[in-house]
Amino acid sequence: MPPEPTEHDIQNLEIPDQLPLLPVRDIVVFPYMVLPLFVGREMSIKAIEAALAGNRMIFLATQKALDVENPKPEDIHDVGTIGIIMRMLKLPDERIKILVQGLSKGRVRDYIQSDPYYSVRIAKIVEPKPATPSLEAEAVMRTVKEQLEKIVNLGKVLMPDVMVVIENLEDPGRLADMAASNLGLKVEVTQEVLEVVAPIARLRKVSDILSKEIEVLSMQQKIQAQAKGEMDKTQREYFLREQLKAIQKELGELDERAEEVAEFRKRIKDAKMPEKVLKECEKQLKRLEKMHPDTAESATVRTYLEWMVELPWSKRSTDNLDIKAAAKVLDEDHYDLEKVKERILEFLAVRKLKDKMKGPILCFVGPPGVGKTSLGKSIARALGREFVRVSLGGVRDEAEIRGHRRTYVGALPGRIIQGIKQAGTNNPVFMMDEVDKVGMDFRGDPSAALLEVLDPEQNNAFTDHYLGVPFDLSEVMFITTANLMDPILSALRDRMEIITIPGYTEEEKMGIAKKYLIPRQLTEHGITDAHVQITEPALRQIVFHYTREAGVRNLEREVANVMRKVAKKIAEGKVQCYEITPANLHKFLGVPKFIPEAEQEKDEVGVGTGLAWTEAGGDVLYIEATSMKGKGLLTLTGHLGDVMKESAQAALSYVRSRETLLGIDPDLFAKTDIHIHVPAGAIPKDGPSAGITMATALASLLANIPVRRDVAMTGEITLRGRVLPIGGLKEKILAAKRAKLSTVILPKRNAKDLEEIPKHLLRGIKLVFAETMDDVIKAALRRPPSSRSKPNQAGRRPAATRAETGRAGKAKQSGRARPLAPAV
Numbered sequence: 001m002p003p004e005p006t007e008h009d010i011q012n013l014e015i016p017d018q019l020p021l022l023p024v025r026d027i028v029v030f031p032y033m034v035l036p037l038f039v040g041r042e043m044s045i046k047a048i049e050a051a052l053a054g055n056r057m058i059f060l061a062t063q064k065a066l067d068v069e070n071p072k073p074e075d076i077h078d079v080g081t082i083g084i085i086m087r088m089l090k091l092p093d094e095r096i097k098i099l100v101q102g103l104s105k106g107r108v109r110d111y112i113q114s115d116p117y118y119s120v121r122i123a124k125i126v127e128p129k130p131a132t133p134s135l136e137a138e139a140v141m142r143t144v145k146e147q148l149e150k151i152v153n154l155g156k157v158l159m160p161d162v163m164v165v166i167e168n169l170e171d172p173g174r175l176a177d178m179a180a181s182n183l184g185l186k187v188e189v190t191q192e193v194l195e196v197v198a199p200i201a202r203l204r205k206v207s208d209i210l211s212k213e214i215e216v217l218s219m220q221q222k223i224q225a226q227a228k229g230e231m232d233k234t235q236r237e238y239f240l241r242e243q244l245k246a247i248q249k250e251l252g253e254l255d256e257r258a259e260e261v262a263e264f265r266k267r268i269k270d271a272k273m274p275e276k277v278l279k280e281c282e283k284q285l286k287r288l289e290k291m292h293p294d295t296a297e298s299a300t301v302r303t304y305l306e307w308m309v310e311l312p313w314s315k316r317s318t319d320n321l322d323i324k325a326a327a328k329v330l331d332e333d334h335y336d337l338e339k340v341k342e343r344i345l346e347f348l349a350v351r352k353l354k355d356k357m358k359g360p361i362l363c364f365v366g367p368p369g370v371g372k373t374s375l376g377k378s379i380a381r382a383l384g385r386e387f388v389r390v391s392l393g394g395v396r397d398e399a400e401i402r403g404h405r406r407t408y409v410g411a412l413p414g415r416i417i418q419g420i421k422q423a424g425t426n427n428p429v430f431m432m433d434e435v436d437k438v439g440m441d442f443r444g445d446p447s448a449a450l451l452e453v454l455d456p457e458q459n460n461a462f463t464d465h466y467l468g469v470p471f472d473l474s475e476v477m478f479i480t481t482a483n484l485m486d487p488i489l490s491a492l493r494d495r496m497e498i499i500t501i502p503g504y505t506e507e508e509k510m511g512i513a514k515k516y517l518i519p520r521q522l523t524e525h526g527i528t529d530a531h532v533q534i535t536e537p538a539l540r541q542i543v544f545h546y547t548r549e550a551g552v553r554n555l556e557r558e559v560a561n562v563m564r565k566v567a568k569k570i571a572e573g574k575v576q577c578y579e580i581t582p583a584n585l586h587k588f589l590g591v592p593k594f595i596p597e598a599e600q601e602k603d604e605v606g607v608g609t610g611l612a613w614t615e616a617g618g619d620v621l622y623i624e625a626t627s628m629k630g631k632g633l634l635t636l637t638g639h640l641g642d643v644m645k646e647s648a649q650a651a652l653s654y655v656r657s658r659e660t661l662l663g664i665d666p667d668l669f670a671k672t673d674i675h676i677h678v679p680a681g682a683i684p685k686d687g688p689s690a691g692i693t694m695a696t697a698l699a700s701l702l703a704n705i706p707v708r709r710d711v712a713m714t715g716e717i718t719l720r721g722r723v724l725p726i727g728g729l730k731e732k733i734l735a736a737k738r739a740k741l742s743t744v745i746l747p748k749r750n751a752k753d754l755e756e757i758p759k760h761l762l763r764g765i766k767l768v769f770a771e772t773m774d775d776v777i778k779a780a781l782r783r784p785p786s787s788r789s790k791p792n793q794a795g796r797r798p799a800a801t802r803a804e805t806g807r808a809g810k811a812k813q814s815g816r817a818r819p820l821a822p823a824v
Contacts, residue, residue, distance in 0.1 A: 015082055015104065019059040020047035021111075021118035023071050028190040029060040029081040030177040031102040040095040043070070047117035048085065048096060056085045059106060059122055062191055073118075078108045079195045082122065105194070127173050127199055137172045140203050144179060147210035151183075154217040158182055173199030176206045185209065261289050264305050272314040277469045281308050296409055304406060307413060307467070310421055316475065317425045320384035321352040333378035334371055335512045340364070340499055344379050347477075358456045359427070359477040363435070363493075365485055366501030369551020372481040373433060375501075379479070380429035388419040393434035398444025401453065403466035413466040416453055420471070427475035435492075436482035447489040454478055454495045502730050503550025505761060506738070509543050510536070517556045525563040532566045534559075534580040541582050544738075545592035550731075562588045603709050603782050606701035610693035611714040611735055611744070612685070613728030618735030620712065623678055623690065625697040630673025638678030641686025647717065648676050651695035654721050654773055655702060661774075662703045674698065689726035691717030692745070695773055696780045706782040712736045713745035713776060721773035725749040730757050737765060745770050745779055 022044055024037065039045055051058040061080030063071050087099040105125040113119040148166060152158055162182050169175045180193040189209065196202040245258070268281045284301050291298040320326060326348055330341045347360055364372040373389065380387035395401075403414035412418070419430055438446045452458050453473065461470035480496060482488060504512065522528060534542075547554040565588045566578050580588065606625040611618060636648050652674065659666055676694060678685055692715040700707045714732050716724040725747045726732075736744045748769040754762070770776045 013055075013057070013084065013103065015057065015106075015124055016055070017123070018112060018119065018121050019057055019082065020050045021059050021061060021076070021108075021120045022047050022051075023063050023076050023118070024060055025063050025066050026187060028062050028181070028187060028194055029083060029100070029102050030181045030194060031081055031104050032174060032177070033081075033102045033181055034086070034099065036097060036099050038091075038095055038097055040093075041069070043117050045096055048088065048098060050117060050119075051085055052088060057103075058083055058085060058100070059108070059120055060100065060102070061108065062187060066187070073111050073114075076108075076118075077191055077195075079125070079191075080106060080108070081194070082106045082124065105197075125197060127197060129199075134200075137200055137203075140200060140207060141170075141172055141175055144175060144203060144207050144210065147207065147214060148179060150214055151210065151217060154214065154221055156183075156213070156217060171199070172203045176203040179206050179210070183209070183213065257289075257293055260302075261285065264288070264309065267309040268305075271309050271311075273308070274313065274470075277308070277313065280469050281305065284308075300406060300409060300411075304466075307417075307421070311417070311471070312420065312424055312426045313471075315425050316427045317385050319348070319351055319427075320382065321348060323348050323352070326382035329382040330378055333381070334375055335515060336504075336508055337371070337375065337501065340375060340501065343497075343499060344382065348383070358474050361454050361456065361478045361480075361496050363480045363482060363488075363496035363498050364501055365482050365498055367483060367503050367550035369549055369553035370501045370503060371551070372501060373431065376429060376431040376479045376481075379477070383429065383477070385477070386423040386425050386428040387431070388423045388428050389431040389433060390415045390419055391433045392446065393437040394439060395446045396439035396441045396443060398446055398449045399465065401446050401449035403464040405465045406468070411466055413464045414449075416462070416473070417464045417467065417471065420473075420476070426472065427477070429477045429479065432478065432480045434482070435480040436484050436487040445489075447492050450492055451489075451495065454480070454492065504552060505730075505734050505758070506540070506543050507760065509547075509552055509555055510539060512552050513539055513543070513555060513559060517552065517559050521556065521559050521563045525560070525567045527563065527567055527570060530577060531570055531575075532563065532578045532580065534562065535582075537582050538580045538585050541585055541592075542589070545594055546589055548594045558589055603706035605704055605706050606697050608693040608697035608700070608707050608780070609709070609712040609739075609741065610690050611712050611732035612687070612690075613731050618728065618731035618733070618738075620735050620739045620741075621678055621685070621690065621693070623676065623693050623697050625674060625676050625694075625701045627672050627674050627701055629671065632670045633673045635673065635675040636677075637675070638680070639684050640678060641684065643686050643688050644678075644690055647688055647691040648694050650717055650719055651691055651698055653719055654695055654717060655698045657719075658699070658721070658773075659702075662699055662777075664702045668702065674701070688716040688724075689714045691715065692723055692770070692773060692776050696776060699777055700781060703781075707780055708743070708782055710741055711743045711745060711780050712739070712741045713780060715745070715747040715770065715776070717773055723747045723770045723772060723776065729753045730761070733757065733761055733765065737761065742766060743768060743779070745776055747771075 022037075022039070027035075029035065039048060047058060059080055060083045061076050061078070064075050064077060065071075068075050081102040082104050083100040083102050085098050085100055089097045091097055105127075106122040107125055108120045109123050110121040111118060112121055145166060148158070148163070152163065159182070162178070166175065166178055169178065176193065176199065180190055193202060193205055193209075196205055264285055268278065268285065273281065284305055288298065288301045288305065291301065323345055327341065327345055330344065334341070343360075343362070351357055364375065366372055376389065377387050399414065401414045401416060403417060404411035413421075416430075420426065420428070423430075432450075435450070438450075440447070452462060456474065459476075460472050460474040462473045463470050485493065485498070518534060522532075542558050543555060546558045549555070562580060569578070586592075606627075608623045608625075610621040610623050612621045613619075634648065634652055636645050640648075655662065655664070656669055659669075676697070678690075692713050695717050696707060696713065699705075712735075714726050716726060718724065729746070729750055733744060742764070743766045745768045748771040751769050754767075768775075768779045770779065
């Protein structure tokens with residue numbers, strides 16, 4: 001290795017046109033710059049060894065990307081600095097430390113070799129030097145020197161010896177290089193300065209950079225001064241407050257009130273309240289400081305402040321935005337209910353795409369026991385939010401929602417704010433149960449108060465009467481539940497997204513029992529499936545003969561009854577596996593509680609099979625009609641409501657208008673009384689959809705044509721004979737299937753609703769869609785009216801036929817247990 005070069009050697013060096021290349025990171029080397037470099041890459045070490053083996057000269061070029069370990073030619077800047085290695089030291093960690101000095105700028109013309117190191121052909125960049133210094137150069141140099149002094153005064157750290165060298169420099173090019181290399185600029189900016197050849201232009205660029213740096217440092221100094229001023233003010237207040245405490249302590253005046261105020265002040269600061277709320281709290285705190293601790297108002301203010309500091313003004317839970325995981329949670333907790341699950345996953349998807357969005361306001365409407373409340377808990381678990389539930393059933397006071405005004409001792413916020421405090425976050429899943437059972441009296445209308453809470457455009461500034469300041473409810477996911485839509489205030493109904501949850505079918509109840517109810521009851525009774533096995537036929541018998549409901553609450557009770565009986569036997573020492581079958585089910589649950597409707601043995605005249613909707617699901621209604629000598633009166637029995645009575649009158653008017661088509665003697669109506677009866681007279685019944693059934697029974701009676709016993713029907717009738725659509729289609733079809741009826745006549749305008757009914761429910765049932773009453777009669781009567789049997793002169797059926805109808809009516813009433821108030 002050649003000896004280290006002297007200053008004389010460096011000045012008289014002749015630069016060759018081919019040199020080893022050393023790619024450097026994090027720094028740009030300028031001419032006349034002396035600096036140490038640590039080298040660890042194999043390629044770089046080989047380049048240094050090659051330079052030391054020759055004239056010690058090496059070309060230093062900066063990488064474009066700092067994180068590239070093995071740079072390619074396109075990753076290295078073309079303009080760099082020709083340098084000479086003055087010293088070299090090998091370190092214990094196999095790295096090399098070298099001291100290099102920049103000689104001159106150069107540009108890469110070509111890469112000669114790339115292995116084991118880069119060797120390049122270079123061209124020396126010669127800077128133009130004027131014969132005499134110009135006024136422009138002198139002005140720019142002075143400007144740059146003044147800017148450097150200003151930067152140092154603003155807090156930028158530059159070595160004193162560097163400033164001395166800069167003050168004595170007269171070459172504009174060297175001044176620009178010295179300033180750029182010592183300012184700590186970004187590598188890209190420093191490389192741009194290196195690549196400018198003309199000295200004056202390079203110095204101007206450095207001046208522009210210094211101007212920007214002065215602006216940044218001035219702003220930074222201003223911000224620091226403001227922060228220091230605020231800090232000094234805070235420290236001053238702290239010291240004064242501590243001194244005041246010490247003085248009060250010496251005088252014996254330091255009491256619990258001061259400590260309480262200090263504690264409130266700290267908690268108010270930690271709560272991170274909005275500005276308006278913070279001002280109100282500070283105002284009340286100052287009032288508390290001035291009050292005597294024994295006054296009643298002092299207790300009121302203290303309670304108010306406790307509520308304010310405990311509310312989650314800025315605390316929120318992070319949503320779980322994993323849609324697949326949320327779907328898995330919902331499927332784990334609930335069987336079917338695809339519409340509700342899809343809506344929650346849609347909310348999650350939008351929340352994932354948009355960070356700030358208003359919480360949805362959903363309303364689950366369905367009969368009792370279908371899982372509305374538990375579904376809210378599952379939604380909270382799927383979203384990763386807190387869950388709060390309040391029941392609005394029987395609430396009559398508006399203050400229950402908006403809170404009480406702070407005019408008396410014992411005033412409290414409303415249930416909304418109480419629920420938010422209980423949740424501990426400002427974005428929980430908030431469930432309001434029984435929204436359809438809210439009352440109203442002289443104290444106000446709670447439903448009207450809910451209009452603000454459940455309005456996405458207003459609830460971002462919900463003001464509770466007790467708090468007196470707005471609280472943001474816009475991120476809360478409100479879910480309300482109801483059994484019926486009609487009692488809900490129309491304006492309130494308009495603000496909510498209604499999701500109907502219908503009753504479960506028998507097949508769905510079987511699935512829920514197997515997947516959820518039986519495992520849960522096994523756990524709650526301390527037994528396992530090794531102790532009891534409920535066979536599928538036995539479970540089906542429990543569903544059919546021991547429960548009649550839309551939900552599964554009674555089904556779970558019956559399953560629990562079985563488990564208790566088994567648990568008792570095991571506790572008595574009779575340990576074995578008990579298999580529950582239809583044959584021994586009565587030993588555990590007693591006699592069946594519900595007997596299915598008796599099927600008609602044959603087609604009968606004047607008996608129509610209708611379908612009814614009840615809160616417990618669908619049901620079959622047999623509507624009977626008979627005639628007798630009289631004066632044309634119509635008698636209606638069976639505890640019918642006004643709507644059903646009007647449907648009977650409309651049905652009779654329609655049949656009279658079709659007397660010619662049906663072959664009915666026109667004089668028959670004037671001398672015959674007609675009696676329509678709906679069995680199970682103790683149970684109230686009302687609704688419009690029994691119209692076509694009554695019309696069919698009347699047409700059958702007066703035309704003496706039997707009604708097909710395997711046909712059920714539902715629909716409303718007009719005087720013109722049009723068949724209008726009805727609701728509860730799923731439940732009614734399910735009732736027809738339970739009664740083993742093969743044909744169901746439906747209004748034609750209900751055909752669109754079949755898409756929402758599971759396909760397995762429609763298997764084995766023929767659906768007939770009727771647009772007019774003529775279509776119903778054609779499908780329901782055994783023979784067309786033209787081939788009917790002639791009625792007797794009194795317009796009545798033979799006595800034998802009437803007797804059969806009576807016997808059938810009695811048979812149908814025996815053993816029946818209808819749900820309350822069916823709406824047909």
